[in-house]
Amino acid sequence: MKLDLALDEQDDTQDLINRRVYHAKGIDKTYQRVALNRAETLALLKYQTTFANRDVLDVGVGAGRTTIYLAPLARRYEAIDYSPVMVDAMRRSWPAVSTSLADMRDLSAFAARSFDFVMASNNVLDAVSHPDRLRSLAEISRVLKPGGTLMFSAHNREFDERLRKPHLNWSRNPVNLSRHALTWARQHFNHSTLQKLHAEHGDYALYSDEGHDFACLHYYIDQRAQRRQLQHAGFTLLEVMDDQGKTLSGAEPASESGWLMYIAKAGELA
Numbered sequence: 114m115k116l117d118l119a120l121d122e123q124d125d126t127q128d129l130i131n132r133r134v135y136h137a138k139g140i141d142k143t144y145q146r147v148a149l150n151r152a153e154t155l156a157l158l159k160y161q162t163t164f165a166n167r168d169v170l171d172v173g174v175g176a177g178r179t180t181i182y183l184a185p186l187a188r189r190y191e192a193i194d195y196s197p198v199m200v201d202a203m204r205r206s207w208p209a210v211s212t213s214l215a216d217m218r219d220l221s222a223f224a225a226r227s228f229d230f231v232m233a234s235n236n237v238l239d240a241v242s243h244p245d246r247l248r249s250l251a252e253i254s255r256v257l258k259p260g261g262t263l264m265f266s267a268h269n270r271e272f273d274e275r276l277r278k279p280h281l282n283w284s285r286n287p288v289n290l291s292r293h294a295l296t297w298a299r300q301h302f303n304h305s306t307l308q309k310l311h312a313e314h315g316d317y318a319l320y321s322d323e324g325h326d327f328a329c330l331h332y333y334i335d336q337r338a339q340r341r342q343l344q345h346a347g348f349t350l351l352e353v354m355d356d357q358g359k360t361l362s363g364a365e366p367a368s369e370s371g372w373l374m375y376i377a378k379a380g381e382l383a
């Protein structure tokens with residue numbers, strides 16, 4: 114992995130790193146599991162009226178983990194992903210679903226105010242740089258109808274273990290131990306390559322983490338900064354949940370939650 118890029122190319126670098134993971138052959142297999150986690154389950158139950166019988170856009174759909182829950186209830190369901198591998202997997206698993214190869218930074222394929230609900234599950238927004246995140250939020254705000262709902266998760270900058278390094282899992286079984294050792298070697302290589310790109314900024318940080326064996330560079334943000342960012346894009350934050358689905362007041366740091374679930378409403382005056 115060659116990453117000798119200049120600092121002013123950092124935005125492109127993050128995209129390059131993450132794109133390499135998400136466009137890799139066979140990456141869809143990682144996302145074939147259909148189970149929702151606890152926060153997603155509670156959030157979808159609680160906000161069901163905002164997507165049932167309504168027009169839904171699933172951004173960065175992956176292999177369709179959320180499709181099984183959203184598509185049958187929606188009036189219109191559109192899925193997009195920028196990875197041809199994910200789009201192919203979607204089209205194989207969900208031939209009746211409208212899936213497009215599209216980038217969340219440019220939703221020009223969709224008219225303004227055309228959706229009631231946008232889902233961006235599993236930290237999709239964290240795959241792109243800070244300017245591109247703001248661009249994506251502005252695009253999502255544009256395609257949502259006034260009063261429409263955005264549900265997404267984001268890595269939590271206040272997570273105690275956000276800087277966790279690769280760890281070798283011990284086993285008495287020699288086959289398992291050699292498997293663990295291979296995983297550790299891969300993670301260690303990725304982590305040592307990307308660690309030099311870790312960055313702390315006022316409103317966010319960039320870290321490589323356990324996701325995809327430390328091969329991605331993810332955006333981390335805390336609740337207060339995320340609230341400001343949403344307001345700037347014309348949203349009102351309705352609720353933040355930790356990864357167990359517990360509603361947070363905003364004052365609690367949620368230091369045990371690797372990511373947080375956000376539910377926001379698009380500006381009614383937009």
Ligand SMILES: C[S@@+](CC[C@H](N)C(=O)[O-])C[C@H]1O[C@@H](n2cnc3c(N)ncnc32)[C@H](O)[C@@H]1O
Nearest residue numbers: 135173174175178194195196216217234235240
């Ligand atoms: C962590 S996976 C989550 C997949 C799915 N949402 C889920 O919950 O299982 C992130 C997904 O976002 C997609 N993605 C990343 N950047 C994107 C972008 N700029 N535009 C559209 N999709 C993107 C990736 O290809 C990948 O499928």
